[in-house]
Amino acid sequence: MKFSRTSASRGPRSPEVTGFYDDDTGSIQYLVVDPETRTAALIDVVLGFDPMGASTHSDNVDAILRYANHEGVEIVRILDTHPHADHLMASSLLRERLGVPNGIGEKVIEIADLWRATYNMPGAFDPKADFDNLFANGDTFEIGELSVRVMLSPGHTLGSVSYVVGDDAAFVHDTFMQPDVGTARADFPGGTASDLYDSLQRILKLPEQTRLFVGHDYGTEYRSIPAWESTVAEQRRHNAHIGGGTPKDDFVKRREARDKTLALPDRMLHVLQMNLRAGRLPEPEDDGSRYLKIPMNKF
Template identity: 75%
Template structure:
């Protein structure tokens, strides 16, 4: 983990948010809390994974837990926005460590159906067993006194969800990127640029001052340091792919053309096999040895 940055509460109904940047994958992990009650949730926290050695470490998750403890926060929720293709989810590890519930969108069940065929693992991936909550569009819960609303936001995956927390924060994962970058890819199995466009438009219906926290940033030629926060108003006006009211057909043509130039994430075939189990490693087969099954020539 390279560094962190905090976005403090703006007052009643507004959460404190700290983002933790993972340099290896350009991912941002979030700790969001109610400043009045000190209750908190973790969103999209990861485990370290080396594709070269197929090794796993808990350093990033452990560092975030230490930060939460130092801030006097009590973590009540372990949340993910979708089964990630570029990093290994820490959901299962954190659930065991904290004895707190974990959650993801309920359409992870459909995503698992797609990937069983790719991996030729017909009996793998039992989402209701690995996740305590499979959220549907419109579901609500609380972090302390802060209300949370779940919004289905497909496109990057068919089951991606957004968490709208309090009055002015939304965790929009791989939909928007920072305004000077644009939007996220939509070419993974089950993804679609047309779905992504509609998800982007739904997010832009939130109040203009809503802070949008994105899932990834890699810096740019002109901006060396990563960023992960912009308001709805800023995205509506300045987003490089959709700002200023770009029509759907133009967005789809540009998004699909861009996606054709992108390589698969180097961790995808490794980590999805675990992320569809909430980041749980495969069961041990011989002694303590665990194995992944990687499809050849499938992509």
């Protein structure tokens, strides 16, 4: 992880947000701080994973926790927006290290049902055991003095959630990309372009000045520096797929056509088996090693 950037608080009820870029996956990890109390939450932190050697490392976790300690920040929550298909989530490791609750949307239970069948592992995955909080649409909680509202945002997955923090920040994961890129894919099991369009429209109903923090950026032909912050107003006007009031039918056709050209993430079949356990690795077998089960010729 070589790149980070802080978006300053705009005043009362406005979080300070630092994004940390994961070079391997183009993912953005967030430290969300209440400037009044210096308490914070982590969102979508990445546990390093090498699919070639099936090995893990905690470089991102270590760097982000060092930064938080240097800034005098107390982390009180660990949050994920969905079970990621392109990276291994650090939720379980962070819960173990910090002793604070972790959370995700409650529809992870339905996502687990889908993937039990894919892996032919009928007894696998118990989100109620691996996550302390399973959030429903409209649930609220606090980070210090900042209120947080959970917004169900399906499309990329059937159970993705956004976190609307304070008066002017929303963490919208794999829904929007940066305006010059467009939107996220919607072709994973349980995802649909139709649901994604509806989620995008709900996000666009937030106040125009709301800062939107996305889950990924890979740059473009014209922009090599990673970016992850925009506003509702910018997305309404300039988003490459939906800006200016694109009709739903047009969006769905374009999104589905684009998705048909995309390869699966190289980590997907590895990491989902762990992410449905909050990133917890499989239990060691009798030789002391841990093993994954990968379905052949299903995709």
